[in-house]
Structures are given as structure tokens and as C-alpha cells.
Amino acid sequence: EDQVTQSPEALRLQEGESSSLNCSYTVSGLRGLFWYRQDPGKGPEFLFTLYSAGEEKEKERLKATLTKKESFLHITAPKPEDSATYLCAVQAISGGYQKVTFGTGTKLQVIP
Amino acid sequence: ETGVTQTPRHLVMGMTNKKSLKCEQHLGHNAMYWYKQSAKKPLELMFVYNFKEQTENNSVPSRFSPECPNSSHLFLHLHTLQPEDSALYLCASSHGIADTDTQYFGPGTRLTVL
Numbered sequence: 001e002d003q004v005t006q007s008p009e010a011l012r013l014q015e016g017e018s019s020s021l022n023c024s025y026t027v028s029g030l031r032g033l034f035w036y037r038q039d040p041g042k043g044p045e046f047l048f049t050l051y052s053a054g055e056e057k058e059k060e061r062l063k064a065t066l067t068k069k070e071s072f073l074h075i076t077a078p079k080p081e082d083s084a085t086y087l088c089a090v091q092a093i094s095g096g097y098q099k100v101t102f103g104t105g106t107k108l109q110v111i112p
Numbered sequence: 113e114t115g116v117t118q119t120p121r122h123l124v125m126g127m128t129n130k131k132s133l134k135c136e137q138h139l140g141h142n143a144m145y146w147y148k149q150s151a152k153k154p155l156e157l158m159f160v161y162n163f164k165e166q167t168e169n170n171s172v173p174s175r176f177s178p179e180c181p182n183s184s185h186l187f188l189h190l191h192t193l194q195p196e197d198s199a200l201y202l203c204a205s206s207h208g209i210a211d212t213d214t215q216y217f218g219p220g221t222r223l224t225v226l
Contacts, residue, residue: 004154034214043116043202043217044155087155100215102155 002027006088006103013110016077021106023088024070032091033071035064037084038105044087047073078110114138116218118203124224125193133188133221135203141216143209144186146178147202149220155202161186162209193225 003026013019025033032051036044048057050066057064061082063074073086085105092099116137125131137144146158160168161180175197177189186203200220206213 032214036217041200041220041222043118043204043219046214046216049214089155100157104152104154 002090002092002099002101004088004090004101004103006086006106008106009104010107011109013075013078013108015079015110015112018074018076018078020075021073021086021108022070023073023103025088025090025101027090027092027101029092030090031093033066034089034091034100035062035071035073036087036089038087039084047086075108078108080110080112083108083110116203116205116216118201118218118221120221121219122222122224124226125190126226127193127195129193130189130191132190133201133203133223135186135188135218137184137186137203137205137216137218139205139216141205141207142183143206143213144180144183145204145206145215146186146188147204147217149200149202159188160209167209190223193223195225198223198225 005024007022032049034049035047038044048064053068055066061076065072085107087105089100089102119134143162145160148156157170158172159178164180175192179187200222202220203218204215206215
């Protein structure tokens with residue numbers, strides 16, 4: 001069974017204090033790994049898709065990396081507006097169809 | 113309107129009520145999804161539609177009944193719900209159901225069952 005584990009469950013950072021969020025996964029036939037950002041009371045907002053080990057993608061203060069067992073979301077010099085829950089999801093093919101498995105998320109709070 | 117929209121944004125219903133959730137996507141996508149999001153739990157996929165045909169039903173109780181009249185609209189009909197069904201219900205869409213298709217989410221409907 002596909003599994004996605006995110007850590008830490010919650011993270012509190014001072015503004016400007018860089019850190020990383022972890023997403024470890026177990027999946028048969030990984031097709032892609034997604035990172036989403038979710039603000040309270042809203043739907044997840046797509047950030048990145050990574051397809052193969054060694055791939056990296058960047059967007060403003062965020063950088064996502066992928067290995068064969070895990071992905072990291074690095075946050076450089078975060079600002080209070082980066083506060084949100086960050087979700088990781090893996091995509092595989094099951095029975096000929098796309099199957100997406102989500103983690104429980106890391107709740108990030110950036111303090112001014 | 114752009115992206116994926118959902119109505120209503122909030123819904124409170126009794127266990128004997130019948131209500132429907134609506135989702136509309138303006139992205140030209142062919143696949144649509146219903147997810148349930150409960151506190152401290154990962155998103156749970158409920159239903160998948162591709163070109164209006166249901167391709168997946170993840171053992172969802174029959175008190176949840178989906179309907180997809182066309183590729184742009186998706187409904188979730190609710191009846192005789194239980195308090196444990198209270199959650200955020202999210203709709204998503206993607207170009208297709210291939211292994212490279214990204215899902216885009218709506219804002220969700222916060223459902224409370226009394």
C-alpha cells in the first residue's frame with residue numbers, strides 16, 4: 001500500500017529562519033510527487049511537481065527536491081505570509097488509472 | 113470565473129436532510145474528483161470522473177451520491193448523513209487521469225452534520 005509521511009507535523013520559525021520540510025514515501029511505480037500549499041478554510045494550491053530523483057524546482061523562497069525515498073521542501077528566509085499547511089502527495093498508476101496518495105501535511109507558522 | 117469553484121462554501125444540515133454540493137471547473141479539464149478532508153487525516157479520494165464516466169469509487173457509503181452531467185460540472189448529493197461525515201469536501205480537476213496530470217483544487221465546502 002502506498003504511504004506518504006510528512007514531518008514535522010508542525011513547525012514554528014522566526015521570520016528569516018530557513019528550514020526544510022520532509023516528505024518520505026513508499027509507492028510502487030512513482031509517477032510524480034506533488035507539493036501543495038493549503039491556507040485555513042481553503043483548497044490546496046498547487047506548488048510543484050517532481051518526476052525523477054535528482055530533480056529540483058524553485059518558486060520564490062521555496063525549493064523542492066526529490067530522491068528515491070523522500071522529498072524536501074526548503075524554505076529560505078521565510079516571511080509570515082508563508083504560514084500555511086504544506087501537503088505532499090505521490091502519484092502512481094493503479095489498475096491503469098492515476099492514484100494519488102496525500103500526506104497529513106506540515107503546518108508552518110512564521111513569526112514576525 | 114477562473115479555476116475550480118465550489119458552492120456552497122459552508123453547509124449545515126441535519127441527519128435527515130438532503131442537500132447537494134456543486135463543483136464547476138473553468139480550466140477545460142476532462143477529469144474531476146471529490147475528496148474528503150478531515151482534521152489530522154490525509155485527503156481521502158472519494159470519486160473520480162473522466163469524460164463524465166465514473167472511474168473510481170473508493171468504498172464510499174451510498175449516502176454520498178456523485179453526478180457528473182458534463183466535463184465541467186460535478187455534484188455530490190448527500191442524504192441521511194452522520195455527524196462523522198462533517199468535513200471539508202474538496203473538488204479537483206485535471207486535464208486527464210494520466211500519470212502526468214496535476215490536480216487543481218477548489219476552495220472546498222465546509223460541511224457540518226448535526
